[in-house]
Amino acid sequence: xxxxxxxxxxxxxxxxxxxxxxxxxxxxxxxxxxxxxxxxxxxxxxxxxxxxxxxxxxxxxxxxxxxxxxxxxxxxxxxxxxxxxxxxxxxxxxxxxxxxxxxxxxxxxxxxxxxxxxxxxxxxxx
Amino acid sequence: xxxxxxxxxxxxxxxxxxxxxxxxxxxxxxxxxxxxxxxxxxxxxxxxxxxxxxxxxxxxxxxxxxxxxxxxxxxxxxxxxxxxxxxxxxxxxxxxxxxxxxxxxxxxxx
Numbered sequence: 001x002x003x004x005x006x007x008x009x010x011x012x013x014x015x016x017x018x019x020x021x022x023x024x025x026x027x028x029x030x031x032x033x034x035x036x037x038x039x040x041x042x043x044x045x046x047x048x049x050x051x052x053x054x055x056x057x058x059x060x061x062x063x064x065x066x067x068x069x070x071x072x073x074x075x076x077x078x079x080x081x082x083x084x085x086x087x088x089x090x091x092x093x094x095x096x097x098x099x100x101x102x103x104x105x106x107x108x109x110x111x112x113x114x115x116x117x118x119x120x121x122x123x124x125x126x
Numbered sequence: 127x128x129x130x131x132x133x134x135x136x137x138x139x140x141x142x143x144x145x146x147x148x149x150x151x152x153x154x155x156x157x158x159x160x161x162x163x164x165x166x167x168x169x170x171x172x173x174x175x176x177x178x179x180x181x182x183x184x185x186x187x188x189x190x191x192x193x194x195x196x197x198x199x200x201x202x203x204x205x206x207x208x209x210x211x212x213x214x215x216x217x218x219x220x221x222x223x224x225x226x227x228x229x230x231x232x233x234x235x236x
Contacts, residue, residue, distance in 0.1 A: 046128050047163075047171065047214055047227040062224060096170055100225075105159050105177040109218040111225055112161040114182065116170040 002026040004097050004117035012091075012124050018084040022097030022117055029078045030055045035100040036073060036080040037113060040093040048093075052100060053080050087124045094119040129154060130215050130228035137234040138205045146231045148198040148215030154226055158218040160198040162191055165212040165230075174213070175200065202233075210235045 008020035022036070029036060038050040051061035053071040061069045070083040084091060098113040131149040138144040148160065162175040173182050175191035178198065190201045198217075202209055215228040 046229045047216075049225045049227070051224075060224065063222065109158040109220075110177045111158070111218045112173060112176040112216070113163070113171075113225075114173050114176070116172070119170050 002099065002115045004099065004115055006095060006097050006117045006120040008120060008122070010121055010123060012087055012122060013126055014088055014124055015086055018082070018087050018091060018095075018122055018124070020082045020095055020097075020120065020122070022080050022082075024078045024080075024099075027099075029073060029080060030075045033101065035102060036071075037098045037100045038071065038082045039096045039098055039113070039116075041096070041119075042090075042093040050082065050084075050095075089124050092122065092124045094121050128229035129219060129222070129226035130217065132213075132215060132228035132231045134229070135232045135234065137236055138202075139236050140205055140207060142205045143201060143203040144205055144233065145202075146200045146213050146215075146233070148200070148228050150196050150198075150217065150226075152196060153221040154196075154217050154219040155193065155198055156196040157220055160191065160193050160215055160217045162189075162200045163214045163216065165214065167211070171214060205235055207235050209233060 003025045005023045012018045035052040037052040053059050053073045059071050068085045073080040096119045097117040099115040103110045159177045163171040164174045165171045178193040179191045188203050212230045214230045219226040
């Protein structure tokens with residue numbers, strides 16, 4: 001049974017760095033079949049993809065956040081992490097980690113999130 | 127502002143069939159497959175439909191998905207009270223070179 005669990009501070013001071021960790025159980029983060037992803041959701045709003053990290057350590061970030069985001073992976077601990085620097089109140093949200101699968105269906109890109117963590121609320125406030 | 131367009135709300139009575147639309151463009155829905163997520167109140171999103179019309183194990187066949195051109199649709203038949211949730215469409219966007227979501231549709235079971 002695949003499970004993802006986010007952990008980290010629930011309160012971050014403006015201009016500081018938000019740091020979260022996602023721990024995978026019931027599977028291996030070293031699997032070449034998946035991308036390990038962070039997604040956030042401000043209160044009452046929709047979902048925003050932040051970025052992803054692959055088992056090799058390669059990363060891809062949303063262009064709007066690219067200058068402030070760093071993702072990493074620790075295969076020995078079955079964990080991956082998110083750092084978001086210079087946070088403001090606009091970064092207040094529930095942060096989810098998720099597993100992404102990528103493939104092709106009838107020649108078209110198929111990319112979806114099949115397992116999600118429960119989410120963790122991060123508030124940016126002094 | 128979400129890249130994919132969904133109606134903000136939808137409603138139906140128990141047993142009814144409801145449909146939720148998702149509109150995009152040639153760089154996203156038009157050239158990639160569509161997924162749907164269900165988010166029950168206070169919980170994380172859950173994969174409901176992937177690759178346009180595939181249901182993960184455990185998802186009832188009351189839920190179905192379809193895609194045509196640059197639009198997609200989620201249909202729920204035999205509506206039940208436990209279907210009351212937010213529903214999000216999502217797909218890959220070739221311009222962004224990443225996944226994008228719709229703004230979400232809040233389904234109310236009357």
